[in-house]
Amino acid sequence: MDPSDAPRRATLADVARAAGVSPSTASVVFSGKTKVSDATSRRVRAAADELGYTGPDPLAASLRTGRSGIVAVVLEGQLRAAFLDPVTIPMMDGLADGLASLGAGILLLRDESGEEGAPSLTTAPVDAVVLIGCSGRTRASLDIVRSRGLPVVVIEGDAGEDVPQISLDNRHAAEVIARHIRELGHDRVAVVALPLDAGHERGLIDPERWASATVDVTRDRFAGVTAVFPDARAVAAGGSSIDEGVIAGRTLLADPEHRPTAVIAQSDLLAAGVIRAAEELGLRVPEDVSVAGFDGVTVDGIGPHVLTTMVQPAVQKGRAAGEQVARMLRGEAAESLDLTSTFRPGTTTAPPRG
Amino acid sequence: MDPSDAPRRATLADVARAAGVSPSTASVVFSGKTKVSDATSRRVRAAADELGYTGPDPLAASLRTGRSGIVAVVLEGQLRAAFLDPVTIPMMDGLADGLASLGAGILLLRDESGEEGAPSLTTAPVDAVVLIGCSGRTRASLDIVRSRGLPVVVIEGDAGEDVPQISLDNRHAAEVIARHIRELGHDRVAVVALPLDAGHERGLIDPERWASATVDVTRDRFAGVTAVFPDARAVAAGGSSIDEGVIAGRTLLADPEHRPTAVIAQSDLLAAGVIRAAEELGLRVPEDVSVAGFDGVTVDGIGPHVLTTMVQPAVQKGRAAGEQVARMLRGEAAESLDLTSTFRPGTTTAPPRG
DNA sequence: TTGTAAGCGTTATCAT
DNA sequence: ATGATAACGCTTACAA
Numbered sequence: 001m002d003p004s005d006a007p008r009r010a011t012l013a014d015v016a017r018a019a020g021v022s023p024s025t026a027s028v029v030f031s032g033k034t035k036v037s038d039a040t041s042r043r044v045r046a047a048a049d050e051l052g053y054t055g056p057d058p059l060a061a062s063l064r065t066g067r068s069g070i071v072a073v074v075l076e077g078q079l080r081a082a083f084l085d086p087v088t089i090p091m092m093d094g095l096a097d098g099l100a101s102l103g104a105g106i107l108l109l110r111d112e113s114g115e116e117g118a119p120s121l122t123t124a125p126v127d128a129v130v131l132i133g134c135s136g137r138t139r140a141s142l143d144i145v146r147s148r149g150l151p152v153v154v155i156e157g158d159a160g161e162d163v164p165q166i167s168l169d170n171r172h173a174a175e176v177i178a179r180h181i182r183e184l185g186h187d188r189v190a191v192v193a194l195p196l197d198a199g200h201e202r203g204l205i206d207p208e209r210w211a212s213a214t215v216d217v218t219r220d221r222f223a224g225v226t227a228v229f230p231d232a233r234a235v236a237a238g239g240s241s242i243d244e245g246v247i248a249g250r251t252l253l254a255d256p257e258h259r260p261t262a263v264i265a266q267s268d269l270l271a272a273g274v275i276r277a278a279e280e281l282g283l284r285v286p287e288d289v290s291v292a293g294f295d296g297v298t299v300d301g302i303g304p305h306v307l308t309t310m311v312q313p314a315v316q317k318g319r320a321a322g323e324q325v326a327r328m329l330r331g332e333a334a335e336s337l338d339l340t341s342t343f344r345p346g347t348t349t350a351p352p353r354g
Numbered sequence: 355m356d357p358s359d360a361p362r363r364a365t366l367a368d369v370a371r372a373a374g375v376s377p378s379t380a381s382v383v384f385s386g387k388t389k390v391s392d393a394t395s396r397r398v399r400a401a402a403d404e405l406g407y408t409g410p411d412p413l414a415a416s417l418r419t420g421r422s423g424i425v426a427v428v429l430e431g432q433l434r435a436a437f438l439d440p441v442t443i444p445m446m447d448g449l450a451d452g453l454a455s456l457g458a459g460i461l462l463l464r465d466e467s468g469e470e471g472a473p474s475l476t477t478a479p480v481d482a483v484v485l486i487g488c489s490g491r492t493r494a495s496l497d498i499v500r501s502r503g504l505p506v507v508v509i510e511g512d513a514g515e516d517v518p519q520i521s522l523d524n525r526h527a528a529e530v531i532a533r534h535i536r537e538l539g540h541d542r543v544a545v546v547a548l549p550l551d552a553g554h555e556r557g558l559i560d561p562e563r564w565a566s567a568t569v570d571v572t573r574d575r576f577a578g579v580t581a582v583f584p585d586a587r588a589v590a591a592g593g594s595s596i597d598e599g600v601i602a603g604r605t606l607l608a609d610p611e612h613r614p615t616a617v618i619a620q621s622d623l624l625a626a627g628v629i630r631a632a633e634e635l636g637l638r639v640p641e642d643v644s645v646a647g648f649d650g651v652t653v654d655g656i657g658p659h660v661l662t663t664m665v666q667p668a669v670q671k672g673r674a675a676g677e678q679v680a681r682m683l684r685g686e687a688a689e690s691l692d693l694t695s696t697f698r699p700g701t702t703t704a705p706p707r708g
Numbered sequence: 709t710t711g712t713a714a715g716c717g718t719t720a721t722c723a724t
Numbered sequence: 725a726t727g728a729t730a731a732c733g734c735t736t737a738c739a740a
Binding site for chain 4: 035036
């Protein structure tokens with residue numbers, strides 16, 4: 001007897017009919033955009049319950065309003081790689097917060113261009129886009145986003161001219177921590193650097209090598225240190241991890257002859273590795289060697305130590321991005337933000353031994 | 355002179371008109387669902403370029419096809435908390451893979467019920483839902499999903515009757531590793547357990563306490579061990595981290611009197627902590643004490659050790675979930691899967707000293 | 709190979 | 725406070 005055999009899901013029109021009201025009234029009952037009398041409201045809701053109607057179909061609503069309530073976050077490569085950096089997660093959390101006012105969810109998109117059938121920036125039903133990181137690929141993503149006319153915010157990446165950007169005071173922050181080290185009296189200082197470019201090669205860095213470094217974060221943090229210690233030696237790590245820090249730490253600390261009295265690492269993870277390396281070699285931190293980090297993340301497994309570090313406002317970074325997106329979606333102008341890291345003294349730095 | 359002052363974005367209809375073809379033909383040029391002559395195809399693309407048309411509006415396409423190409427992943431609480439577990443990330447990666455055949459993206463949704471205006475399961479334009487974890491809240495999410503009639507898969511959670519579920523052979527896997535320990539000749543064995551319930555209290559666990567444990571994973575992995583070592587002592591950690599492992603490790607190893615010769619930890623992170631605790635106490639691993647883990651994740655910072663552990667197929671877990679979602683979306687029946695962990699011998703277990 | 713036509717389920721505008 | 729009506733931009737039978 002049914003018009004169709006597969007019992008089609010009830011629509012707002014069905015509910016309206018059952019409740020004896022017009023579709024527009026029924027719509028308003030659910031959206032609350034206009035006053036509705038208590039009586040009709042109740043009638044509509046009753047009819048909805050009756051028919052198993054759970055609310056307006058988001059797809060149809062989206063088409064009509066032109067909003068999907070979804071913001072894309074574009075990460076580089078495998079999710080694994082992106083989430084390896086411990087600041088990414090708090091940042092995403094902040095983003096979720098910043099977006100909350102908008103009622104928007106986060107769509108994870110991978111930056112791999114090729115993959116057939118993969119959901120891409122070109123076809124995703126999103127209201128805005130947040131680009132993370134600073135790979136060359138960012139460029140391509142940016143083009144797509146632009147041609148779709150979507151609002152976009154870039155976090156720590158080489159955004160073009162007019163794209164609002166959330167960045168960090170990397171250079172200045174590095175200088176702050178370097179100055180702390182100098183004030184303690186150190187002058188034989190070494191840096192454990194993040195990768196200089198996509199190559200990820202490890203080892204001592206020839207000063208001229210910096211000219212060809214492509215990763216902004218690495219370069220800026222190094223520049224901050226050399227402003228204070230122009231002759232600081234540097235070792236590049238293969239990535240930001242404790243194990244990489246251990247490797248770099250050994251390189252720097254093994255030889256008592258050239259051993260620095262302080263090591264400035266470009267991430268907390270690396271710093272933790274340096275501490276491990278030092279302890280392996282029988283050196284005490286901070287008595288024999290001071291170690292400073294960068295990021296201010298909680299590093300698991302360095303025991304009683306509290307890392308001296310620059311705390312970067314990871315959550316706030318995400319939240320700021322979310323807020324800028326929200327503004328753009330409201331038609332307001334968005335602005336770029338340069339966030340400030342704060343010095344956090346810990347137990348891993350001290351004056352060098354007499 | 356323009357019909358409107360704000361230059362409206364071009365639509366497929368505009369493109370069709372400009373190219374002198376019908377809307378349906380233009381549509382097909384972009385979707386590729388039907389053969390189109392090379393000539394018209396070119397004409398349409400040219401017109402599209404001309405008008406700055408970048409492809410069909412996903413919103414409209416979604417409404418028409420009833421598909422958004424988005425799958426929601428519901429995580430408990432803050433993203434931070436969810437991503438603390440190192441298996442979550444590879445799992446999400448696997449999920450992305452499993453979903454790739456579908457061309458679907460992943461929408462991150464937080465499980466917090468309240469939050470006004472937050473994007474919720476009720477209003478998100480998704481084709482299917484993946485529920486992760488085993489909080490009581492899963493229940494609520496499940497109800498929403500059900501009433502919306504969305505396909506759903508649960509990963510390691512207490513899904514109801516007919517919900518396809520991806521689980522792990524926790525009990526059996528724990529038994530496997532316990533047997534390995536016994537075969538090495540140990541009989542004084544202790545367990546470092548994950549939290550028993552939301553309370554997260556640390557310390558030695560009274561055997562009767564297990565009856566009230568609510569976390570399946572913890573209970574199952576413990577049951578596997580007691581099948582081999584009925585009298586194994588257990589200490590609960592406050593969470594799955596290296597630092598918690600250190601605390602638990604100290605509790606177990608400090609007293610030489612009752613010191614076990616082997617410790618079975620319920621996660622690799624905990625195991626890494628136990629190793630640190632042992633080394634702090636001057637014990638060598640595995641000579642003085644054997645340590646086994648669970649998960650098979652890469653633990654940063656345990657230096658030369660390779661953890662003896664059960665490798666859980668994290669990526670595959672995600673991929674399986676993705677594949678089941680894909681099946682359901684194709685109208686096929688989905689099935690529950692119980693995945694198998696595999697034993698990976700490492701350098702952290704050895705026979706007890708004579 | 710291409711065109712015609714009928715929606716997909718909402719919501720916004722305007723009138724009542 | 726409520727209702728009629730017209731889009732929103734696309735896809736897909738089906739017809740030509």
